[in-house]
Amino acid sequence: MESLDAELWDNGENWSMGERQMLCLARALLKPSRVVILDESFSSVDQTAEEKLVEILNDNFLHSTVFLITHRLDQVLQFDKIMVMQQGALVEYGTAAELAANSDSVFYEFLETTLLTF
Structure with missing residues (x-):
């Protein structure tokens, strides 16, 4: 422009x-x-x-x-709450800290895959 x-x-x-x-x-x-x-x-x-x-x-x-x-996790870390969807269904909801603290969560796996730390 x-x-x-x-x-x-x-x-x-x-x-x-x-x-x-x-x-x-x-x-x-x-x-x-x-x-x-x-x-x-x-x-x-x-x-x-x-x-x-x-x-x-x-x-x-x-x-x-x-x-x-x-799909960019670095963007979602700045928001109050995160909803994780998988195959069209809500599978997790919470703050980034709450979701990152649960090693069984899909969000935790995403963080591990992208090597982002929280």
């Missing part, structure tokens, strides 16, 4: 996927909602942009319930 006057083609074809994802978050910020659902919303942005976007989420959706659907 070159400037605020940049042209946006149908379906955003002239913008990168990361730029389109940031545009969608900007739209969500314009109209406050009680529930915000973000499905792989940061999958195409770099680590620096991702950290900034999560900071924006935390600052601007304090009074909202945010569902962040992601």
Whole structure:
């Protein structure tokens, strides 16, 4: 994106996927909602942009319930509660600390696989 006057083609074809994802978050910020659902919303942005976007989420959706659907565990560690889904079913729910403390949990296995520490 070159400037605020940049042209946006149908379906955003002239913008990168990361730029389109940031545009969608900007739209969500314009109209406050009680529930915000973000499905792989940061999958195409770099680590620096991702950290900034999560900071924006935390600052601007304090009074909202945010569902962040992601496969990136480093993102979910920053949220109050985590829901772990497996084959379409909820298998675990709790804080990152609670789930990480249970060595039998799916979440614990994910942490071990990705070598993330909590």
